[in-house]
Amino acid sequence: MFSSGPFEHHVVGIGNAIVDVLAKTDDAFLERHNLVKGSMTLIDAEAAQTLYGEMGPAREISGGSAANTIAGIATLGGKAAFIGKIASDELGEIFAHDIRSLGVKFDTLPSDVAGPTARSFVLVTPDAQRTMNTYLGASQALSPVDIEEVLIKSSLITYLEGYLWDPEDAKQAFVKAMDIARGAGRAVALTLSDSFCVNRYREEFVGLVENRINILFANEQEISALYQTENFEEAVKHITGKVELAILTRSEKGAVILSEDGRIDIPAKQVTVRDTTGAGDLYAAGFLYALTHGFALEKCGKLAALCASEVISHLGARPEADLKEFLKDLD
């Protein structure tokens, strides 16, 4: 699937550089603000100010979908890099500190032209679901010049989040990274990110998934949105044979891995869910770490499920436990 020639990073992630602003809330608050539970909605600076003014006390934890995955891979002990745009402000410093402190290479130059560092207001309801409202700010300034050719070529896998398709310049950066990686015989992995995101760009995503990537991560809602069906097994039929490796996650129902060698069903790990933020991101972290370390697919799925179970057991989308412990549990 990917050239195993000399490499410096197991995975380079490209995504929006976001600090999460997490607050507990209730269903009434979501209704009052017309927020769809479980979704990610993009908001402008004014809406961000209004929402922040009305929500309760919060905590700030570095986030961003691909960035969470990269943080997870680094925590597992993998060599990882991240490309994403912050502003030169305090939230940008927080984002940069948190990811670099894990040993992740993160050198993207900050930019102040598109606004302050991106923030996502993550509202967690008592059912542990998270509803996100994201002000992209500086993230929108990510552009093709930020994609370092050498970095992409020296990474076994380039991992992209579907959310990057929202800001126009970031989309161009996404395409550039994909082209470099494939040209170098490396693999490209994509997560569909969110069913609403899939609906915004469905046809483009079908083209990407079926023709330009090697590895697809999608949850049940996302793959169903991609193929406009409400039946998961029907979506499975659609995707089968269209991409080298598809990892379809179904929350407590586990995951389905589709490859040339057929289908593998992996059960989920039972855990008390406190906040689902980052579940898919850490699932991808476990999977990609394992895949780039030569684990069999079933073992990739098991490590992925363990990493996802850790992140949903607490508030925030970055791991709190030492994920390396899970590597021992696998044997």
Added chain:
Amino acid sequence: MFSSGPFEHHVVGIGNAIVDVLAKTDDAFLERHNLVKGSMTLIDAEAAQTLYGEMGPAREISGGSAANTIAGIATLGGKAAFIGKIASDELGEIFAHDIRSLGVKFDTLPSDVAGPTARSFVLVTPDAQRTMNTYLGASQALSPVDIEEVLIKSSLITYLEGYLWDPEDAKQAFVKAMDIARGAGRAVALTLSDSFCVNRYREEFVGLVENRINILFANEQEISALYQTENFEEAVKHITGKVELAILTRSEKGAVILSEDGRIDIPAKQVTVRDTTGAGDLYAAGFLYALTHGFALEKCGKLAALCASEVISHLGARPEADLKEFLKDLD
């Protein structure tokens, strides 16, 4: 103890306006940086940058000793106000948002002359102890002009943290607030904050405690430092009769309340400790809420212990649970 004439706030707190930057660490890290476990050390901008650069990924949660207490009182349903200095930056916005979103009146004008908003690097070791390194920044700009006379007079209790004695202008603000409150027949409460802080200003603190305040909060180490003894019961003898009300906390050994009516011993609530940050702050919150709502002293101590037990059960010094539930448990 305090005039129960018409009032607008149960408690006004005055303290350093700080955002906590919390990270898990190990004993080796503390040793490498010559940090004394359990202490609060003041650091300058350069040391702050060095420490931050070397510590692991963190999360940002509003903090500040008196501010935590005020947040707790508001969460219990009390009417509370806070005076403290932030800068006009993103951490300042976070601090202001978090405290105002609880219904706390917080109108102190931001100032950028003394640096960015204060931050405390809170290092939590596996034994759940917290070691703090605080860069005071904008907090040092708190001065007597920030003490609104009307606000102090309209509050039953003015609550001050010993940490305020560090920045020179804040000390003057502290004295002004104390004078206004006493002049208006209201009560002044003080927490000694930290045994190292007590050692820095021991004689001044003895003067304050014995002559100018009504209510004292101190833990075992602080009261022992104040009276230079290693024997708690000896410290109790020293303080008995010197202040109208003394509340001495002893972690898992519970608390001792000293008043005109004698001594009351209150057991601690047994709980799994995850992070001791804010234990004393939330203890004071429960106690002051109860005291300003006419509860008997023993009940004040019980509510205080419940509030402290909540905050040490998770990372961060602000309550996560609805403390109002504890009011039901009291009956």
